[in-house]
Amino acid sequence: MKRGRIAYNGAVHQVTEDQGRVRLADGRIVAEGAFQWLPPVEVGTVFALGLNYADHAKELAFKAPETPLVFLKGPNTITGHQAQTRRPADATYMHYECELAVVIGKTGKNVARADAMDIVAGYTVANDYAIRDYLENYYRPNLRVKNRDACTPLGPWLVDRDDIADPMQLALTTRVNGATTQQGSTADMIFDIPTLIAYLSSFMTLKPGDVILTGTPEGLADVKAGDVVETEVENICCLVNTIVDDQTWFANA
């Protein structure tokens, strides 16, 4: 099953996918455009992986890490499907990152690798934007690069774990204005999902609603205001986002 969350008619609704349509719990079908997409889960702790695809590590001229390179993201940076993300006027290089997002469904501490998938609720898609102009070598990638408001679209659907036979064999694709710019496969992750869960839970308790963004393959490109960015993971969903400039973002400020 695919589950989502929307804002509709003055309230937050949990919805399900019904033959490509959005269905409320009482059976009503709501049309795209009549509601706003919200992230499919109210996120707890959000983990993100740097350099978790060998080709991407090479692209950034880094040796692949020996332990997972993990950073955290605050809830301010998460936004939903069909949202806008701001490219600041002084940015010269802002890129998308198409990622498989793993949503935790059960509490877990010291979870063995072999048991790790037991605590997974399902999967969604993240676009972990970065603005490289703001990179500094302190707790890199630093928050000014990775934790900006609405810079991490998530969704639209949370797909049940058991609906995906092998999450480590999924194609990742990014299209900018319809042209494919990034292609990869989750098969190329350096640290796979069970390894990441075992690692994180070895020192902290994972809880329902925690999300792990598992990293991105090579194929980064600069995006400009007006660009429509689609990040898709095979059999999960396609997440759409539009880049806007400061004038649009702050038009009513």
Added chain:
Amino acid sequence: MIEQHVSGTVYGVVLNDRASLARIGNDALEAAPYKGAPLAPALYIKPAGTRVPGGSVVSLPAGATAVEVGATVGLVMGRAAARLGVESALDAVAGVVLAADLSLPHASYYRPAIREKCFDGALPLGPVQPLGDLASLSLTTRIDGVVVEERSLADLLRDPARLLADVTGFMTLAEGDVLLVGVSYMAPQAVAGSRVSIHAGALGTLEFSIAGAQA
């Protein structure tokens, strides 16, 4: 007025005091991997699972034998705040908490220190108290009764108002979020069995103890 609780995300900053910059040293800051002193606040996140109240026993993660005790205070946001100006930034603050930012020792700030800073219990926090004059606040850390560090918030590079302005310049802080104003570079270390207290004037005393790794 609603009493404010710490309910959101806790953010912290390193290298926000002159003593820490002196300790890490200008040569190190200019060399690889840093290649220059930080321009923006050097931030990190303490996730929800790190927060524990005073009086807690904090267990170290497996394989760890010592923990740095970063005595600091946190600004507790009373409302959503973005693009704050320095002059009015403190208007968005509902109160302050005394905090012990615990970290497994890490001499390098180059990569995010998630295992080091985010293990369960790695942020003992006192209760939310009224915002007073932080510039004159001194923090005294004792381990097993022995004073191991005294620091004053008068030494901050970015004072609380400036720090809030710079952080909210690129991200929104929500009501209940906390911004820790800075910890010492290579702060004093406690070990399993240590009893730790941090005293800070009108904010009182935060006490906790350290235990070895849980089986």
